Amino acid sequence: MNEQVIGWNREQMAERAAQDIPNGAYVNLGIGIPEKVVRYVPEGREVIYHTENGLLGMGDAPEPGKEDPELINAGKKLVTAIPGAAYFHHADSFSMIRGNHIDICVLGAMQVAENGDLANWSTGNPDAIPAVGGAMDLVAGVKTINVITQHCTRNGEPKLVSKCTFPLTGVGVVSRIYTDLAVVDVTPDGFKLVELAPGVDFDYVQERTGCTLNAA
Amino acid sequence: MINKQVNSVHDAVANILDGATVMIGGFGEAGSPIELIHALIDHGAKDLTVVNNNTGSGHVGLAALIENKRVAKMICSFPRTANSTVFPELYKKGEIELELVPQGTLAERIRAGGAGVPAFYTATSVGTPLAEGKEVRNINGRDYVLEYGLTADFSLIKCLKADRYGNLIYNKTARNFAPIMAMAGKTTIVQTREYVDAGEIDPEIVVTPGIFVDQVVTVANPLHESELVAAEEVYP
Numbered sequence: 078m079n080e081q082v083i084g085w086n087r088e089q090m091a092e093r094a095a096q097d098i099p100n101g102a103y104v105n106l107g108i109g110i111p112e113k114v115v116r117y118v119p120e121g122r123e124v125i126y127h128t129e130n131g132l133l134g135m136g137d138a139p140e141p142g143k144e145d146p147e148l149i150n151a152g153k154k155l156v157t158a159i160p161g162a163a164y165f166h167h168a169d170s171f172s173m174i175r176g177n178h179i180d181i182c183v184l185g186a187m188q189v190a191e192n193g194d195l196a197n198w199s200t201g202n203p204d205a206i207p208a209v210g211g212a213m214d215l216v217a218g219v220k221t222i223n224v225i226t227q228h229c230t231r232n233g234e235p236k237l238v239s240k241c242t243f244p245l246t247g248v249g250v251v252s253r254i255y256t257d258l259a260v261v262d263v264t265p266d267g268f269k270l271v272e273l274a275p276g277v278d279f280d281y282v283q284e285r286t287g288c289t290l291n292a293a
Numbered sequence: 294m295i296n297k298q299v300n301s302v303h304d305a306v307a308n309i310l311d312g313a314t315v316m317i318g319g320f321g322e323a324g325s326p327i328e329l330i331h332a333l334i335d336h337g338a339k340d341l342t343v344v345n346n347n348t349g350s351g352h353v354g355l356a357a358l359i360e361n362k363r364v365a366k367m368i369c370s371f372p373r374t375a376n377s378t379v380f381p382e383l384y385k386k387g388e389i390e391l392e393l394v395p396q397g398t399l400a401e402r403i404r405a406g407g408a409g410v411p412a413f414y415t416a417t418s419v420g421t422p423l424a425e426g427k428e429v430r431n432i433n434g435r436d437y438v439l440e441y442g443l444t445a446d447f448s449l450i451k452c453l454k455a456d457r458y459g460n461l462i463y464n465k466t467a468r469n470f471a472p473i474m475a476m477a478g479k480t481t482i483v484q485t486r487e488y489v490d491a492g493e494i495d496p497e498i499v500v501t502p503g504i505f506v507d508q509v510v511t512v513a514n515p516l517h518e519s520e521l522v523a524a525e526e527v528y529p
Contacts, residue, residue, distance in 0.1 A: 129396065130320045131466045146322055146517050147467035153321040153374065164465055166472040166500075167320075168404035171397030175415065199422075206381050207393050209423065210371040214397030217416040248420035 083281075084257040084274040090225050092117040093272075094183055094255045097223070103127055105174070105215060107184035108152040110225045114183055127179055129211045131170050134162025151211065174211070175218035182219040184212065186226040186254075188241040191267040191288050193251040195224065196243035209246075216247030228256035228285050235287035237261065237268060258282045266291060297459045297503075298488065299510045302332035305482045309338045309447050316344040316403065316443075316474040317355060318450035321374065322518035324467035326451040326484045327354045329510075331528055333449070334358055340365045344403070344445060346396060346470065348372040348380035351522030357529070359383065366390035368443070370399050376522050395423060398440050400473060405442035407476025407505070412441045448478025451515065452501070455485035456492070459506030460499045468500065475505040484512045 091113035100122040126135040128150040136157035188196040254261045260271040269291040299305045319325030349356030356379040383389040414437035418424045428439040450471040452461040488511045
């Protein structure tokens with residue numbers, strides 16, 4: 078069953094998020110849909126991608142035959158380094174993150190609360206092996222945290238909620254959310270609609286949001 | 294004459310005792326000193342506390358060390374990876390302890406330990422389950438969690454080139470945790486692809502100064518973990 082009959086698809090969500098990345102930004106992209114953002118940064122803008130395992134100036138996947146298993150990204154996928162790239166150790170890499178030097182991080186989410194709380198690392202299920210990676214460091218230290226996520230879970234539960242029920246990754250950290258249905262900002266007054274996907278109206282998005290959505 | 298060279302990986306790990314804390318470099322397979330890890334399995338030290346970002350893949354390297362019941366406790370940020378089955382099985386049976394640390398906090402704890410800084414405050418993990426039970430202090434209007442520096446009895450790392458004094462350079466993103474683990478290990482053991490005389494590495498490009506390095510062993514053609522995992526190799 079394909080429920081996504083209206084709104085933006087995953088590529089379009091990434092394309093929409095890419096429009097908000099300014100020229101000259103240092104950007105860290107999470108695993109999944111956020112990785113696609115690279116393809117859609119508007120022409121004429123130069124963006125430097127940071128991967129927290131130790132590279133500024135991450136490029137595309139290598140051509141066949143040019144792979145180096147010691148040149149990978151945070152998702153452990155093979156990548157390349159652009160001309161002008163830099164390698165560094167983990168403490169330097171997370172100094173860039175924790176020290177507010179990275180401009181934008183685009184991450185996936187399990188839930189986002191109307192005060193900007195983010196849950197994206199654990200369901201809290203006691204049988205699951207907990208794993209956090211760099212998510213908590215990124216949300217605590219990067220200047221702007223944006224989220225790309227489906228508006229609802231596969232079961233139709235809202236992911237934009239009044240309060241996260243999953244364990245938090247960070248408190249009050251999210252600025253903007255790109256979903257299949259809309260672009261939504263986190264403001265002091267809660268969620269505020271920025272833009273609707275084509276063919277989607279406000280009531281449709283509000284019905285699928287777990288709390289009040291303020292009109293644009 | 295200063296000479297940090299050791300003849301074999303087995304000689305290099307021979308002094309690692311049961312119960313030791315061992316930092317092992319690498320982020321996934323990039324930078325993993327797989328020959329030193331296999332020598333440590335052969336050596337037999339057990340009840341180890343191991344610090345690494347992950348828990349290994351397949352049945353080789355770090356995963357094999359864990360599978361052979363040598364590790365009592367893992368300190369790491371991400372114990373799950375695509376081919377990681379050994380750790381989850383032991384963890385679910387309660388046969389291995391886990392201290393889960395955010396990746397940047399793990400790196401800074403290691404850096405601090407090596408730099409003689411016993412503890413520091415960080416905003417990372419504030420308000421999350423990983424801050425539970427930790428001291429929180431408000432500094433200039435923001436809450437921070439107290440985290441302690443980490444040191445190790447031994448650090449095992451891999452580099453691209455080492456000279457006679459133990460100055461090191463690395464290959465690409467294989468650098469990851471190695472420079473800070475070299476600082477935090479009381480004894481730091483390095484496997485290098487290439488060994489050169491003093492003076493053959495430009496001092497301007499040395500990444501790890503030799504003062505942080507105790508033993509160097511040459512492994513000219515290290516195994517690739519991903520290839521071993523793809524071939525379903527099991528060590529030993």
